[in-house]
Amino acid sequence: MESMTSLALDRWLHFLAGITWIGLLYYFNFVQVPALAEATKDKKGPGPAAISKYIAPRALAWFRWSALVTWLSGAYYLMAAPQYSLHGAFTLGIGANDVALTTIGMGAWLGTIMLLNVWGPIWRNQKKVLGLVPATEEQKAKAKRVAFLASRTNTMLSIPMLLFMGAATHGLPF
Known part of the structure; x- marks a missing residue:
């Protein structure tokens, strides 16, 4: 049995x-995606390039690795x-x-x-969208849609996931 300090x-x-993972998930869905759409429409502004080139790759790296650390530390805790x-x-x-x-x-x-x-459809398609791997404009458009839908799916799944994770130690709220 592990020590209480280790646990x-x-x-x-x-x-x-x-918190990092879900915070970035919400950032992508509620801040970055709408900001990119607005920046693309603004013909007099700087455009979406800065977000796509400098912010998105770094945020996606933190997103992927925080997801993995969250899962691995949760699995360790369950063991x-x-x-x-x-x-x-x-x-x-059962x-x-x-x-x-x-x-x-x-x-x-x-x-x-x-x-x-995160590690499947979101990252695989975001690499195309951000130009990190070669893709035609048609492939980028499809990749953008797939990544968007997978990310929105995760946003919806995060609500019951957080409910169940909290309910396990704090009692069922329903």
């Missing part, structure tokens, strides 16, 4: 990385904390008759889907 540090890391188990969480506590495992498991599954979206 506390892991949990702190999980929270910090999660090490005496009240949980990784297997129990990912099987939703057979254990444990509401906490079911609840944290729902959050863990949603977080896993979100992580796969």
Whole structure:
């Protein structure tokens, strides 16, 4: 069994990385995407190039790695904390008759889907949109749409994911 200090540090890391991940997710969806659309329409302004060239790649790097650290630290916590188990969480506590495992498991599954979206369709397509990999204008337009939809999916999944993650330790609010 892990020491309580180790678990506390892991949990702190999980929270910090999660705040960074979800904060950047909300930034992309509620700030950057609308700002890029506005900058593109503004024919007298500087245009969207600065955001796409300087801000987006750095923000996407923090986004990807904070997603991975969040997932890994959460998985570690599920393995090490005496009240949980990784297997129990990912099987939703079936057979254990444990509401906490079911609840944290729902959050863990949603977080896993979100992580796969970040490293799969979002990053794969953003590389095309930002010109980090070669792509035709048609491929960039399709990539922009796919990345947008995957990101919006993650935004919607983040709401129940946060609910389940909080409910596992603070009781079910429903």
